[in-house]
Amino acid sequence: MKKLFIPLLFAFLFPVSFSCSSMRFGSYNLTEADAAAAIREMLSLGAKESNLSGAFSKEAVMATLFPESMRKTLNTLNQLGLTGEIDRFTTTLGTAAEKTATASVPIFISGINNMKFTDAMRIIKNGGTSATDYLRSSVGDSLRRAITPAMKTALQxxxxxxxxxxxxxxxxxxxxxxxxxxxxxxxxxxxxxKMFQQLEAKEKEVRTTSSARTTTLLQKVFSKKWQ
Structure with missing residues (x-):
């Protein structure tokens, strides 16, 4: 009986078994190359679909320019009669930021396409926003620097x-x-x-909603729970 049981056990486990370089689920074998390609595709989709209209409100802009410790300064500026000028400034600055965000989409896509992976399989398995987190940690600073010239142009x-x-x-x-x-x-x-927040939202959507997986690769990679 034991001799019969062991081969049957292996036959049952084989379809979902995986190695360090690939994971198998049914007839599909997920490789490191496919995992990396799916991550890039998902993040690029998030960048292309980004809609930051209204993301740069007066409150959001002021929080960026003046940290919490400077809020008393804001109150003093208002008392000095600068409320109207601050409102006009932040509204226009929000418009410039939206324009810069639109111009930054190709910069983000380039960064995503050139992203180097140390373990794409782990990112796939970890779920959540692990792909966006990896992008942020690996090329986030260089993306911000690349956006700065576009921001300067909008300011001018x-x-x-x-x-x-x-x-x-x-x-x-x-x-x-x-x-x-x-x-x-x-x-x-x-x-x-704000762009990274858009990518996070798209990643969550692709990982949890079948209709968001709009390509064959995304369906293959993100429709399964890899362990």
Whole structure:
């Protein structure tokens, strides 16, 4: 009986067995190459479908420019009669940020396509937003730097640097050199973070919703729970 049981056990387990370089589920054999290609495809889809309209509200912009420790400074600026100028500035800056986000899509796709993997299989198995997290940790800084020139162009187009200088002078008197004055770098960081949030949302959708897996590769890789 034991002699018969062992071969049957192996026959049952074989379809879902895997090695370090591949994993098998039924008739499909997931390789490291397929795993990496599926991750790139999923993240590129998220970048192409990104819609950041309304993502750069006054509150979000002010939180980027003025950290929590500087909120008292904001109240003082309002008391100095700069409320209207701050509102106009943040609204225009939000528009410039949206334009930069649109211009940054090819930059993100290029970064995704050039991303190097150490273990794509592990990313597939880990679930959640592990693919986006990997992109953020591996090329996040370089993507932010690549976005900065586009942000500078938008700032110049909307003449925001001049407005920023006017608003920030009273703040500098109050806080000295504690404030980061590099508007282009600050806003490039914000645009980059909003893009990553869009990628996270798309990754969750692809991993959990069958209709979001719009290609054969995404269906093969993300329709199964790899262990």
């Amino acid at each position: 187009e909307y003449k925001l640097n001049e407005q920023w200088e006017k608003i920030i002078k009273p703040a500098q008197v109050l806080v000295g050199n504690k404030l980061n004055l590099d508007l282009a770098n600050l806003m490039a960081g914000m645009v980059s973070e």
